[in-house]
Amino acid sequence: MEKSVLTQATSREIDNTLQTPTSPSYPHMRMRRLRSTPQLRSMVRETHLRKDQLIYPLFLVEGNRKKKPISSMPGIHQQSIDEALREIEEVANLGLTSLLLFGIPSEKDSEASGAWKEEGIIQSSIQAIKKEFPHLVVVADTCLCEYMDHGHCGIVADGKVLNDPSLSILAKSAVAQARAGADIIAPSDMMDGRIQAIRNALDQNGFENIPIMAYSAKFASAMYGPFREAAESAPQFGDRHGYQMDPANSREAMREIALDIQEGADIVMIKPALPYLDLIKEARSVHKLPIAAYNVSGEYAMVKAAAEKGWLDERRVVTEVLVSIARAGADLIITYHAKDMARWLS
Numbered sequence: 001m002e003k004s005v006l007t008q009a010t011s012r013e014i015d016n017t018l019q020t021p022t023s024p025s026y027p028h029m030r031m032r033r034l035r036s037t038p039q040l041r042s043m044v045r046e047t048h049l050r051k052d053q054l055i056y057p058l059f060l061v062e063g064n065r066k067k068k069p070i071s072s073m074p075g076i077h078q079q080s081i082d083e084a085l086r087e088i089e090e091v092a093n094l095g096l097t098s099l100l101l102f103g104i105p106s107e108k109d110s111e112a113s114g115a116w117k118e119e120g121i122i123q124s125s126i127q128a129i130k131k132e133f134p135h136l137v138v139v140a141d142t143c144l145c146e147y148m149d150h151g152h153c154g155i156v157a158d159g160k161v162l163n164d165p166s167l168s169i170l171a172k173s174a175v176a177q178a179r180a181g182a183d184i185i186a187p188s189d190m191m192d193g194r195i196q197a198i199r200n201a202l203d204q205n206g207f208e209n210i211p212i213m214a215y216s217a218k219f220a221s222a223m224y225g226p227f228r229e230a231a232e233s234a235p236q237f238g239d240r241h242g243y244q245m246d247p248a249n250s251r252e253a254m255r256e257i258a259l260d261i262q263e264g265a266d267i268v269m270i271k272p273a274l275p276y277l278d279l280i281k282e283a284r285s286v287h288k289l290p291i292a293a294y295n296v297s298g299e300y301a302m303v304k305a306a307a308e309k310g311w312l313d314e315r316r317v318v319t320e321v322l323v324s325i326a327r328a329g330a331d332l333i334i335t336y337h338a339k340d341m342a343r344w345l346s
């Protein structure tokens with residue numbers, strides 16, 4: 001006993017000179033001391049969720065008085081702007097500060113005209129939202145899949161998704177969204193060079209102050225299934241593996257992120273979130289800009305389904321999931337749980 005105390009004193013002295021003290025070990029050190037009451041636990045808690053880091057997605061359809069539940073995403077709807085404005089009021093009253101908008105046009109075509117026409121669903125909705133809620137940060141998802149008759153995220157010819165010809169349409173869509181009042185442009189298509197193309201187009205049209213949140217490391221994930229029901233954006237042939245990333249690749253994800261930063265992204269995103277926490281953490285340690293994570297539709301559906309069956313405690317699971325995404329290093333979290341989480345944070 002005496003000997004071990006002596007050894008510890010000595011090692012503490014050495015540590016002091018190196019300024020890297022090592023903790024004493026059991027029984028001198030007991031990790032449970034700081035866990036013994038809720039107050040102590042709260043005092044030493046390292047990660048706190050904030051309402052202003054949550055972004056709530058909405059699915060907007062054309063027309064009036066439309067509100068259709070999405071069966072695989074309980075609580076989430078496809079809705080027309082009049083209905084959406086009522087939900088947005090609730091969102092604002094809950095203390096949330098930001099929305100992510102997806103549009104579902106009634107007509108799709110081969111040039112995604114709904115994505116860039118002034119009267120397109122997202123453009124007109126952004127105007128309506130900013131008019132009533134000027135302080136909400138409106139993020140516009142920029143992609144072509146919802147607007148294309150074939151459901152791919154770019155121009156298609158001979159059964160192939162073409163990269164370079166897609167860039168000018170994406171840029172045109174981003175400018176139309178900015179002109180309508182979008183506060184942040186969020187390209188989700190995964191074409192090469194889109195951040196540069198969009199940055200240039202925004203700058204040339206007087207939107208040099210509109211930031212880009214790039215879906216940088218977006219994986220070809222099976223977890224987008226429910227979203228494709230919500231956005232009616234499933235590809236009519238083939239799949240998205242030729243442009244979205246292979247879930248097995250982390251080094252490639254870091255290259256995608258670095259390229260988007262070079263091209264002018266203000267915020268980079270990793271998507272999905274929970275299965276890719278390693279990448280959030282790595283991006284956080286390498287880069288200084290804000291990092292967003294998308295807690296996608298499939299992640300939401302899994303929690304909701306288990307909660308509905310009584311297999312999981314929804315509030316505790318959602319809190320744990322979102323805290324974990326933040327702990328890994330995400331500054332911003334896009335999540336369908338945002339309204340519930342905001343309530344629980346109040």
Ligand code: PBG
Nearest residue numbers: 143145188223224227296297298
């Ligand atoms: C479209 C887009 C998708 C999501 C966001 N934007 C689906 C896809 O790429 O097929 C997924 C969001 C979610 O699953 O919640 N480019």
Ligand code: ZN
Nearest residue numbers: 143144145153
């Ligand atoms: Zn798309």
